[in-house]
Amino acid sequence: MALALLLGAEAAGIEIVRRRPHLVVRIDGREHEVVERDEADGRTRIELDGRPLALACAADGNTRFLRLGGRNLRVSLVDPRDAAAAGEGGGDEIRAPMPGSVVTLHKAEGEAVLRGETILTIESMKLQTALVSPRDGVVELLLRGEGQTFDKDEVVVRLASPSAPGPSEPAPPEPATAEASPAADAKGAA
Amino acid sequence: MRRLRSAISTASAEFQRHYAHNRRLAEELRERQERARHARPQRDLDRLERQGKMLPRQRVERLLDPGTPFLEFSSLAANMAYDGESPGASCITGIGIVSGREVVIHADDSSVKGGAWYPLTIKKIVRCLDIAIENRLPVVHLCDSAGGFLQLQSEVFPDRYMGGRIFRNQCILSKLGVKQLALVFGHCTAGGAYIPGLSDYNVIVQGTGAVFLGGPPLVKAATGEEVTVEELGGAAMHTSVSGTCDYPAGSEEEAIAIGREIVAQWDRPRKWDCQREEPEEPYYDPDELYGVLPDDIKKQFEMREIIARLVDGSRFHEYQPNYGTTLVCGFANLWGWKVGILANNGVLFNDSSLKGAHFMELCNQNNTPLVFLQNITGFMVGRAYERAGITKDGAKMIMAQTCSRVPKFTVMCNGSFGAGNYGMCGRAFDGRLLFTWPNHQIGVMGGDQAANTLAEVKLKQMQRNGEAVDQAVIERLRDETRAAYLEQLSAWYSTSEIWDDGIIDPVDTRNALGMAITASLNAPLGESGYGIFRF
Structure with missing residues (x-):
């Protein structure tokens, strides 16, 4: 079984070849045998390919903090769902989550936006919703003005595609201060 | 997860703005609760002291196991009724721990008009007994009431959910094998006499406690017989002659001690085996709820941010994350208990309604209690949606919700308007407990919509009658309607009328739900099955 790990910030793959009588793992095509010994003093010691090393380990969720042979290591299991989420940069279009009308435009065409920044506020069914930018970028087109109406799933804002030269400097990457909205960012806090 | x-x-x-706004509302809640619980006219406090009686809250405190929480119901009931003359609707109800057992407590508040029952007092007592029935929780009654508030007798006596319902519920509880204990601290007259009479066990305090169908003045008027309280229905007579009461007590303290020992004899109800993990505090601080909630009922907010501040470890397994996105559905643990959460992230569309119905079926099959987090302005309206069958899809959601066999809990997190309230287990749908946040508003429509609709009607009327259109009149009507609506839409009004089981500080929600879910597991799961789903 191959496992994807993060060793610090580095990606690493490790394959478990055998568990008995001793653990054998394969890393970068080479096999290593690991023998674990609990010492009388309560410490743990392993032998890695015959080489003795002291080991201490603390767990926090999917992350392990190790002290191994005098070195501190942080190892975490890569969750494939995190990897999938990281690949989503957010599209160029913002669609209306429900039919309604524009209450306020917070940005003008050509203006830079940060991920999570509100571009416009809409109202539908007594409810005001902030439509936020799915990524850092530049507002290319605002397809509805204040007071104008739209249908569900209509595109109301288009962002300049990242390759296209924008009229202003691209915004610096900063942590998003999001008013998350259900449609513009269906992932929300998840 | x-x-x-x-x-x-x-x-x-x-x-920061939201935080300040909602923090202020929470402060107002505390102030109102403080007043409702403790502010009493000096003469009433003096009277109780003269009679050698404890305050009702002191009795409740003595009864509960020290250091255990008390989940009080409807602490602000009647706060906008009877010119404020019946704080907390003149009674204390809630779930507490007595001798290690979860019980429902009903305590008359003799510090208000002798503990007389107002219409909302009866509604509150009936509701706490309904809670006892639905959750199979034993009841301890702390009796000290002058009886029905006679000036309002038409609202306390005759109808289905009025006075008689208290005694009906007592009988049903007994038939279900759910135990009841009454501690008689004051007079239990007329109907009130049946509370100890219908309890499995009762204790009566010598000197102040009395039980009779008609008190001495009524007896004299009816038959001319002259008799003292003690002879007619005192502790000595009832515990040694009539057998109506079981244990005499020399003082209130002694009565409570006897009561606690009686409860300690009861067998412990066996809870059904709801899935449970090791509980974990939320990763995100519930205090941040104040800043997540908006400062305007119209402003949409992300419900996952609320969920993240309620559930264990802020962990959430979301079901169908990309379908029907205006209804967030998923699994979480709360106080360790597995729950299925349905939370509004916008208007209910066809897909969100279907997803909700489907998710509830999954939870019913999986024995997973349901938690509804309401912020709903309704099902979507308009031609396209009617043609797509929004009504029948909403009907499916309401059907699945109503017929659910697992316990259901509702939190009114913000707005609750129109039929969305039904799909999301509003008050009419027999949720085990329903809590309200101070920012909550509820109504068939919003205040602005009602004001504009009525102003429009008035304008048409003026034009039809050939009157000169007086804009000032229209505006006044609009403002008055909005103001009247706003008052009735408010959480204070809602909780005053007992449309909930209490208004709570958002940061207390996790514990309130935790206690509620734990208590609910005493009752067996309901029958499986639904009515007809219209496809």
Whole structure:
């Protein structure tokens, strides 16, 4: 079984070849045998390919903090769902989550936006919703003005595609201060 | 289960503004509760002292196991009724721990008009007994009431859910094998006499406690017989002659001690085996709820940010994350208990309604209690949606919700308007407990909509009658309607009328739900099955 790990910030793959009588793992095509010994003093010691090393380990969720042979290591299991989420940069279009009308435009065409920044506020069914930018970028087109109406799933804002030269400097990457909205960012806090 | 990732910046100006607004509401809640619980006219306090009686809250405190929580119901009931003359609707109800057992407590508040029952007092007592029935919780009654508030007798006596319902519920509880204990601290007259009479066990305090169908003045008027309270229905007579009462007590303290020992004899109800993990505090601080909630009922907010501040470890397994996105559905643990959460992230569309119905079926099959987090302005309206069958899809959601066999809990997190309230287990749908947040508003429509609709009607009327259109009149009507609506839409009004089981500080929600879910598991799961789903 191959496992994807993060060793610090580095990606690493490790394959478990055998568990008995001793653990054998394969890393970068080479096999290593690991023998674990609990010492009388309560410490743990392993032998890695015959080489003795002291080991201490603390767990926090999917992350392990190790002290191994005098070195501190942080190892975490890569969750494939995190990897999938990281690949989503957010599209160029913002669609209306429900039919309604524009209450306020917070940005003008050509203006830079940060991920999570509100571009416009809409109202539908007594409810005001902030439509936020799915990524850092530049507002290319605002397809509805204040007071104008739209249908569900209509595109109301288009962002300049990242390759296209924008009229202003691209915004610096900063942590998003999001008013998350259900449609513009269906992932929300998840 | 993975942790939700919050996108809220607690440093942002908006968060701070929301935080200040909702924190203020929570403060107002505390102040109102403090008044309802403790502010009493001096003469009433003097009277109780003269009679050698404890205050009702002192009795409740003595009864509960020291250091255990008390989940009080409807602490602000009647806060906008009877010119404020019946704080807390003149009674205390809630779930507490007595001798290690979860019980429902009903305590008359003799510090208000002798503990007389107002219409809302009866509604509150009946509701706490309904809670006892639905959750199979034993009841301890702390009796000290002058009886029905005679000036309002038409509202306390004749109808289905009025006075008689208290005694009906007592009988049903007994038939279900759910135990009841009454501690008689004051007079139990007329109907009130049946509370100890219908309890499995009762204790009566010598000197102040009395039980009779008609008190001495009524007896004299009816038959001319002259008799003292003690002879007619005192502790000595009832515990040694009539057998109506079981244990005499020399003082209130002694009565409570005897009561606690009686409860300690009861067999412990066996809870059904709801799935449970090791409980974990939320990763995100519930205090941040104040900043997540908006400062305007119209402003949409992200419900996952609420979920992240209620559930164990802020962990949430979301079901169908990309379908029907205006209804967030998923699994979480709360106080360790597995729950299925349905939370509004916008108007209910066809797909969100179907997803909700489907998710509830999954939870019913999986024995997973349901938690509804309401912020709903309704099902979507308009031609396209009617043609797509929004009504029948909404009907499916309401059907699945109503017929659910697992316990249901509702939190009114913000707005609750129109039929969305039904799909999301509003008050009419027999949720085990329903809590309200101070920012909550509820109504068939919003205040602005009602004001504009009525102003429009008035304008048409003026034009039809050939009157000169007086804009000032129209505006006044609009403002008055909005003001009247706003008052009735408010959480204070809602809780005053007992449309909920209490208004709570958002930060207390996790514990309130935790206690509620734990208590609910005493009752067996309901019958499986639904009515007809219209496809």
